[in-house]
Amino acid sequence: xxIKGIKIxxxxxxxxxxxxxxxxxxxxxxxxxxxxxxxxxxxxxxxxWVGFDVISGVGLAAxxxxxxxxxxxxxxxxxxxxxxxxxxxxxMGYVFVGVALLWDLGKYFDIWHPLVYWNHHSPMFxxxxxxxxxxxxxxxxxxxxxxDKFKWFKKPxxxxxxxxxxLVILGVLISTLHQSSLxxxxxxxxxKLYPLWYSKLLPVYFFxxxxxxxxxxxxxxxxxxxRALKHEIPTPILANLxxxxxxxxxxxxxxxxxxxxxxxxxxxLFDGTFYSKMWWLEFIVWTLIPTIIxxxxxxxxxxxxxxxxxxxxxxxxxxxxxxxxxxxMEYSAKAHYFPSWQEVAVSxxxxxxxxxxxxxxxxxxxxxxxxxxxxx
Amino acid sequence: MSKAMLIDITECLGCGVCAEACKKEQHxxxxxxxxxxxxxxTVLKEVEEDVYFRNLCRHCVEPTCASVCPVGxxxxxxxxxxxxxxxxCIGCRYCMMAxxxxxxxxxxxxxxxxxxxxxxxxxxRIKKGLPTACAEACxxxxxxATHFGERKELLKMAHKRIKENPDKYHPFVxxxxxxxxxxxxxxxxxxxxLEKFAGVGLKRDLPNQPLPELTWNVLNKIPIIVPVWxxxxxxxxxxxxxxxxxxxxxxxxxxxxxxxxxNGN
Numbered sequence: 001x002x003i004k005g006i007k008i009x010x011x012x013x014x015x016x017x018x019x020x021x022x023x024x025x026x027x028x029x030x031x032x033x034x035x036x037x038x039x040x041x042x043x044x045x046x047x048x049w050v051g052f053d054v055i056s057g058v059g060l061a062a063x064x065x066x067x068x069x070x071x072x073x074x075x076x077x078x079x080x081x082x083x084x085x086x087x088x089x090x091x092m093g094y095v096f097v098g099v100a101l102l103w104d105l106g107k108y109f110d111i112w113h114p115l116v117y118w119n120h121h122s123p124m125f126x127x128x129x130x131x132x133x134x135x136x137x138x139x140x141x142x143x144x145x146x147x148d149k150f151k152w153f154k155k156p157x158x159x160x161x162x163x164x165x166x167l168v169i170l171g172v173l174i175s176t177l178h179q180s181s182l183x184x185x186x187x188x189x190x191x192k193l194y195p196l197w198y199s200k201l202l203p204v205y206f207f208x209x210x211x212x213x214x215x216x217x218x219x220x221x222x223x224x225x226x227r228a229l230k231h232e233i234p235t236p237i238l239a240n241l242x243x244x245x246x247x248x249x250x251x252x253x254x255x256x257x258x259x260x261x262x263x264x265x266x267x268x269l270f271d272g273t274f275y276s277k278m279w280w281l282e283f284i285v286w287t288l289i290p291t292i293i294x295x296x297x298x299x300x301x302x303x304x305x306x307x308x309x310x311x312x313x314x315x316x317x318x319x320x321x322x323x324x325x326x327x328x329m330e331y332s333a334k335a336h337y338f339p340s341w342q343e344v345a346v347s348x349x350x351x352x353x354x355x356x357x358x359x360x361x362x363x364x365x366x367x368x369x370x371x372x373x374x375x376x
Numbered sequence: 377m378s379k380a381m382l383i384d385i386t387e388c389l390g391c392g393v394c395a396e397a398c399k400k401e402q403h404x405x406x407x408x409x410x411x412x413x414x415x416x417x418t419v420l421k422e423v424e425e426d427v428y429f430r431n432l433c434r435h436c437v438e439p440t441c442a443s444v445c446p447v448g449x450x451x452x453x454x455x456x457x458x459x460x461x462x463x464x465c466i467g468c469r470y471c472m473m474a475x476x477x478x479x480x481x482x483x484x485x486x487x488x489x490x491x492x493x494x495x496x497x498x499x500x501r502i503k504k505g506l507p508t509a510c511a512e513a514c515x516x517x518x519x520x521a522t523h524f525g526e527r528k529e530l531l532k533m534a535h536k537r538i539k540e541n542p543d544k545y546h547p548f549v550x551x552x553x554x555x556x557x558x559x560x561x562x563x564x565x566x567x568x569x570l571e572k573f574a575g576v577g578l579k580r581d582l583p584n585q586p587l588p589e590l591t592w593n594v595l596n597k598i599p600i601i602v603p604v605w606x607x608x609x610x611x612x613x614x615x616x617x618x619x620x621x622x623x624x625x626x627x628x629x630x631x632x633x634x635x636x637x638x639n640g641n
Contacts, residue, residue, distance in 0.1 A: 035484030042413060042481045045472040073609055075616035106467020106482070106489040113466050117447040123591055124446035124470050126598070169609045173602060180594075188444060188474050188591045191581045203594050329473070 015352045022349025025342030029103055037342040043335040048343045051325035053100035053350065055182050056318050057093060058131065059210045063221075064090025064138055065175035066214030072168045079241075082233055084145060084367040085225065086218050091138040092357055094131060096350050103346055123184040130178030137171045146365040179210040186324060192332035196268050196279050197324045199259050208252045213317045215245040216290075219310030221358075223303070229359065231368040235303045242309045246294040249313070253287050278319075278327050286316020378437075379456040379502055380527035380559040381511055382534055383430055386544060389519035390428035392420055397513035401497055414483045417494040418510060421576045427568050430522070431577045432510075433458065433479045433494035434551060435559030436586075441471035441480055443588030449491075450480075455503070456527065456559050457496035465491060476555055476582055496559070527559060534563055546570060550578050556586030 029037035040047050063086040071079050102108040114128035144160035144167075147153040160167070183206030186193055199205065219241055222233040260266055269276055289312040299305035326337060339347075361367065395408040398418050406415040418432035439458045442450045449464035450471055467489055471480045483489035497508045506512075511524035523530060534549045544566060550573075551561030564573060574580045 031487060033483075033485055033487045033489060041484065042411075042472070043478075045469040045482065069609070073613045073616070075613075075620065104468075106469070107465060108467075110464075110466045113464060114446040117449075117464050119443075119445055119448040121443045121588060121592055121595065122446045122470070123595065124444060124468060126595060128446055165613060169606065169613070172609055173606055176601070176605060177598060184591055184594045185470070187594055188440060188587050189476075190583065190587070190590065191476065191579065200590070 015355070018345060018348045018352050021341070021345035022352075025345040026103065026349075028342055029346070034104075034106065037340065039337060039340045039343065041335065043333045044329070044337045046325060046329070047337055048326075048339040048347055049100065049104040051322050052318070052347050053104070054097055055185075055325050056321040057097045057100065058127075058182060059179065059206070059213045059317060059321060060217050060314070061090045061093025061097070062175065062179060062210035062214035063218045064093075064141075064214070065171045066211050067218060068141070068168045069172050072165055073172070079237060081368075082218055082222065082237070084365075085221065085231075085362075086214075087138060087141050088361055088365075088367055089217065089221055089358065091135070091142050092354050092361075094135040094138060096354060097131060098135065100347070100350050123181045123187075127178050127181045127185070130174050130181065134171060134174040134178065137167055137174065141167050141171070146367075149365075175210075176207060180204065180207040182206050189329075189332075192329060193324070194268075194275050194328035194331040195263075195265050196260070196275060197328040199256070199263075201255070201259060202324075205252060205256060208248060208255075209317065209320070212245045212248045212252070212313060215241045215248075216310045216313035216317065219245075219306055220314055223307040223310070225362070225368070226303075229362055231362065235301065235306060238303075238306045238310075239300050242290070242294050242300065242306050245310070245313055246291050249287055250291065275327060275331065278323055282316060282319045282323055284316075285312055286320055290316075377455065378527045378559065379496070380435070380525065380530050380561065381496075381508065382523040382525075382530040382549075382561050382563065384521050384523070384534075384537070384563040385427065385429060386563065386565045387519045387521035388420075388428045388430065389521075390420055390422065390426070391518045393513040393518045394418060394430060394510035394522060395420060397509040398494070401500060401509035402495075412479065412493075413481050414490075414492040417492070423572050423576060424568060427565060429562075429573060429576050429578070431479075432560060433496070434477055435494075435496055436555055437557040437559065438555070438586035438588050440474050440476055440555070440587045443591065444470045444474045446470065453498060453502075455498070457498040457502055458559075459495045459498045460491055460493065462490050467491075474587070476579065476587060477577060527557075530561065534561065537563060553584045554579075554582045556584065556589075 025037055034040055038047060038049070067079065067083055067086040070076050071083050098111075102111060105111055114125050115132060119125050140160055141164070143153075144157055144164060148157040180203035183202035183204070186198070186202055187200060190198055219238050222238055225231045226233070260269075269279060290309040293299045293305055293309040293312075296305075300309070330337060392408060395416070395418050398404070399408060399416075402417060404415045404417065408419070409416045410419055410421070412419055412431055418430060421429045421431065423429050435452075435456060435458050437452075439450065439452050442448070442452055442458060445465075446468065447464045447466055449461045449466075450458060451461075452458050467482075469480075469482060469491075471491060472478070472482060480491050480493045482491060496502055497506075501508060507515075507524035511522040514520060514522040515524075523533065531549060531552060534552075538545045538547055538549070546564045546566050549561050550564060551558035562578060564570065564578070570578070570580060
């Protein structure tokens, strides 16, 4: 079907419906307050807009620092072809974390306050600073290879290219700080967070698994780019990312599991409660399935196998972050939380908008320019 | 100098003059409710027949809410109360999420909401050297359960009471040590099991360590980690680039090296 030259597809209709619902939900949120639009309450003050948009969103945008570190610091140049799409995704991810926060903050117009009124004892303060500065770093990185097609920007772009390695190192430093800070946020609630997810090492876990999420997202988004935009990244390269992702995940899991043993928490895994079921689901999707696929020599050489490993990892990662921010908090809140349709619609709208912008960026900037060289 | 309150639960009649005085003093809308919320800074709960527990902000010695607030909208005053600055607040609700006693509440029904919690009558009374409205009402019109004064003096008084009547009270002051100590403390009647109070607001699983220490012990590592991590990353970059340069000088092109890598995989 075609209307005025625009092709109507199934996914475009789905996207449009989500955006319309998101707009209605946004109207409710900004004119009638958080109480009208969300299922949040005094008992359960943080929901999907924190757990998904911020806690998970920042983690999923970790590809930016992961891939640039691999290519420029560890000099594995064969991964160079995925730098641009990954930095673009990361940049968009961070911008949207900032924008999505406007929906969640009661006084959204004061979102800049943490940059002026300091409280360096707060992990949230550190997060605010890191997310702002890292968004700027990603913007500069992305500018350095997109803006030189405009004549006026030649000089500044050359300057950026000259200091590129500094930007990369700065990016890794800032990312280390704020990816771990997302975990630090929950270190202060030892008696509120369900024992299976609470650990004083949460900042370390959050940082480590964000690297896995960065690699996983690169795999997933490469697959979608191939399906929707016909841009191809060689499967062996993505398969290697999946292998790295699983190595990181297994390392994390051993450290995490040791912590469970040391603190005598193993019995929580087998008590049949809702929490133990969520834990097992998280374990299977996040750790088990990607591991099995990666070590199966037949599956990991296929594009679809690599994609399933990456996709499963990302789902598991989301499950973990939502378990920490929601499931584990329900335990002490003695309240059940399930997001309202408005919360889901707003979060989904951000995902849709990101898909659209990614598609447009691919069209107007040469972010897949190296693909021919690599596929030959 | 730190002002505090001691609530001797054995003396509480459940009359509720404290909550009414609070409404009047703080200009809170609505009638006295049963749960803390945006229009109730303090409420009474019947634990069992004729035993009442009064919930309110504990004005911790090292408040978790003030520690987590990214903009310092909540802060501990030298006089003792933990107060709130609406102008600074961004409405992130981290204080609500982190408070071990679940005290801060939110104006969910408003497009531009505020955090609402007891501020120990800071502006209108403590600054002028007066006792809180609830304590004054309790002493003058109620059972006299809420005592206002210096934290040190109140603790002395509490321990004296426990010593003189060991059969009347559980042998500790709730709030003396919990999360590093609180500004609102409780004497609990011995004939009521502690579990009954745990459900309404006197949680038993709290550590004696101030909770802000937990996150600060992570955040204070940042100045140590950054230089170390920066040196390592820069060093790795230098090493790996040098490797390529050396290979070039020996007449081995990095491109060829890459092809070998690919074949190797």
